[in-house]
Amino acid sequence: METKLNLLKRLMRKQQQRDALKLAASWPQLGEHKERITRGWAAEVNPQLYTQMGQVPKELVEDGIRAVCERYRLCILCGCELEDKFGHNAQPLARGCCCEDCNILRVIPARWITNHVDRKGFWYG
Ligand SMILES: [Zn+2]
Numbered sequence: 001m002e003t004k005l006n007l008l009k010r011l012m013r014k015q016q017q018r019d020a021l022k023l024a025a026s027w028p029q030l031g032e033h034k035e036r037i038t039r040g041w042a043a044e045v046n047p048q049l050y051t052q053m054g055q056v057p058k059e060l061v062e063d064g065i066r067a068v069c070e071r072y073r074l075c076i077l078c079g080c081e082l083e084d085k086f087g088h089n090a091q092p093l094a095r096g097c098c099c100e101d102c103n104i105l106r107v108i109p110a111r112w113i114t115n116h117v118d119r120k121g122f123w124y125g
């Protein structure tokens with residue numbers, strides 16, 4: 001039988017981040033990440049409430065997903081488990097840590113494009 005944690009990791013790998021956030025938000029033992037995870041899920045379920053409070057629900061949901069990744073050491077981009085201690089900065093694709101493969105295949109090219117292509121798509125060296 002699959003453990004809840006393995007289910008969470010599988011959801012993240014399948015890019016079903018909101019399902020993973022929902023699952024994690026139902027767990028009692030979330031330590032220092034509890035508030036961000038449960039608030040992220042609450043913002044997903046009831047975005048109007050957070051909008052009324054002057055917050056941006058989408059950002060709260062993203063922060064909740066990021067907190068899940070931090071707690072369980074998962075790549076913010078592909079959901080795999082981070083092998084090394086720190087991971088890589090996933091900017092500009094996402095805020096949070098990503099794995100070695102995502103860094104090489106997605107983040108570094110994205111940074112290069114960000115630095116060498118203007119908004120109209122012209123390369124300027
Ligand atoms: Zn990755």
